[in-house]
Amino acid sequence: MFLNHDEAIEQILATYSSLKLSPPPSQWTVLASFFLKNTVTDVVKVISMATGTKCLPTSRYPMQGEALHDSHAEVLARRGAVRWFMEEVVRSARGVESQWLARREDEDGRRQKYALREDIKLILYVSTVPCGDASTRYLAASQDPEMAALKDSSRPATVDPPDVGSATRGRDNYSLYGVLRTKPGRADSPPTLCMSCSDKIAAWNVLGIQGALGSSFLEPLYLNEVVIGEVPEQMRGVVKEDCERALWGRLDVGDFGSRVESLPGKYALHKPLISFTSVPFIHSRATMVEAGVVVSGSCNDSLCWFADASGLAFEVLINGYRRGVSPKHRLRDKSLPLLCKLSMFKLFNRVESAIASHVAGMPVDNCERIASTAIYPPKDVVDTSPPNQTVFAIPSLLMPPLIVACPETSRDSESTTSGPTYFKTKQSSLEYQNIKNLLTGANAPFVGWVKSGEKWETFGAAPT
Ligand SMILES: [Zn+2]
Numbered sequence: 351m352f353l354n355h356d357e358a359i360e361q362i363l364a365t366y367s368s369l370k371l372s373p374p375p376s377q378w379t380v381l382a383s384f385f386l387k388n389t390v391t392d393v394v395k396v397i398s399m400a401t402g403t404k405c406l407p408t409s410r411y412p413m414q415g416e417a418l419h420d421s422h423a424e425v426l427a428r429r430g431a432v433r434w435f436m437e438e439v440v441r442s443a444r445g446v447e448s449q450w451l452a453r454r455e456d457e458d459g460r461r462q463k464y465a466l467r468e469d470i471k472l473i474l475y476v477s478t479v480p481c482g483d484a485s486t487r488y489l490a491a492s493q494d495p496e497m498a499a500l501k502d503s504s505r506p507a508t509v510d511p512p513d514v515g516s517a518t519r520g521r522d523n524y525s526l527y528g529v530l531r532t533k534p535g536r537a538d539s540p541p542t543l544c545m546s547c548s549d550k551i552a553a554w555n556v557l558g559i560q561g562a563l564g565s566s567f568l569e570p571l572y573l574n575e576v577v578i579g580e581v582p583e584q585m586r587g588v589v590k591e592d593c594e595r596a597l598w599g600r601l602d603v604g605d606f607g608s609r610v611e612s613l614p615g616k617y618a619l620h621k622p623l624i625s626f627t628s629v630p631f632i633h634s635r636a637t638m639v640e641a642g643v644v645v646s647g648s649c650n651d652s653l654c655w656f657a658d659a660s661g662l663a664f665e666v667l668i669n670g671y672r673r674g675v676s677p678k679h680r681l682r683d684k685s686l687p688l689l690c691k692l693s694m695f696k697l698f699n700r701v702e703s704a705i706a707s708h709v710a711g712m713p714v715d716n717c718e719r720i721a722s723t724a725i726y727p728p729k730d731v732v733d734t735s736p737p738n739q740t741v742f743a744i745p746s747l748l749m750p751p752l753i754v755a756c757p758e759t760s761r762d763s764e765s766t767t768s769g770p771t772y773f774k775t776k777q778s779s780l781e782y783q784n785i786k787n788l789l790t791g792a793n794a795p796f797v798g799w800v801k802s803g804e805k806w807e808t809f810g811a812a813p814t
Pocket residue numbers: 422423424480481546547548
């Protein structure tokens with residue numbers, strides 16, 4: 351049991367303070383962070399941190415994956431953690447031994463995916479209760495009636511329960527427990543396609559946090575614990591009960607409860623421990639109110655940070671884009687948010703390339719760009735490379751390489767548009783997609799899960 355993480359939380363908050371970025375006076379925010387803990391040595395590694403409370407309305411979704419749809423702290427921190435894991439795989443392929451990740455080999459000694467080392471636990475800290483189902487009673491008890499009414503959307507709270515197979519908007523029907531909810535909860539906000547953080551964390555407890563792209567080279571990475579701030583002692587029992595229901599309990603029922611025990615591969619329903627911390631986050635709503643600040647609302651900006659970054663240590667987002675970037679420059683590589691779909695897709699291709707080079711005994715750095723157009727082509731993707739161009743077949747993790755070459759001449763001549771799209775690449779993670787279907791498909795416990803989908807994911811990873 352890992353019941354006291356106050357030192358780790360203080361380390362996270364010290365990192366936050368060192369960035370010297372504060373919301374405007376009277377505005378509050380939520381902070382989330384993923385950290386690793388070696389349970390033998392007690393060494394802690396903070397791998398990502400983010401703040402944020404906003405998300406984009408559907409009408410403003412980008413077509414090239416160049417902006418974040420969901421800028422809630424937990425979601426950004428998860429993307430930062432995935433970015434750190436991907437970069438750690440590259441470092442490992444370059445020969446830097448990881449204290450946290452190890453590549454598992456099967457009995458034949460064939461290469462397997464990367465996984466957390468034994469004794470390493472993955473922990474999520476959130477400065478308040480995650481939005482959605484987990485925060486139902488916490489919000490009802492901790493807010494004055496005026497604030498509670500503002501957080502409800504326009505539909506009255508007493509309407510019939512939502513239809514089976516549909517998500518409830520925001521805090522509509524807030525007296526219902528265990529239902530899927532979309533963000534945001536405010537009545538005066540346009541609708542979004544983002545599921546609440548409670549719903550997303552629950553999905554991570556089945557799918558892992560690594561996402562579809564990450565599942566190509568990472569075993570599912572599961573949370574061992576969720577540490578929550580801001581909750582007063584007298585409410586912790588109730589909030590723990592709500593979190594256990596919202597984050598995994600509602601999946602541990604009926605047919606699905608038994609089915610998850612036989613999920614393929616390394617997938618299974620995980621039930622992270624729920625614990626609390628009294629370490630205050632200086633810009634949380636409760637801390638500010640307690641200090642006598644008259645709060646005016648939540649901050650529009652989001653802060654994103656992840657460990658061991660080779661370039662920028664952190665960035666600030668507003669409306670899903672890097673703050674200060676003009677609209678005409680948003681697609682430039684150096685202007686892209688590091689955690690947007692497009693940036694993550696580019697990184698994914700670099701990871702695949704690094705692994706392939708490593709397997710082939712080639713210098714990892716020399717092949718980075720090759721993968722941007724020819725990585726794990728799904729079977730249904732037609733190869734549109736020019737006939738005189740070398741096609742690189744990147745090996746599966748379990749198969750020996752078929753053709754791996756890295757001629758210097760190929761670098762400038764490669765097509766920038768012929769690779770599989772982000773959407774198709776995600777779909778090609780078949781095992782991951784099968785599990786996702788068991789979770790969100792017909793008759794699944796999360797039927798009604800709202801997806802943004804192919805319309806906003808049909809882009810390649812070509813240099814911009
Ligand atoms: Zn949230």
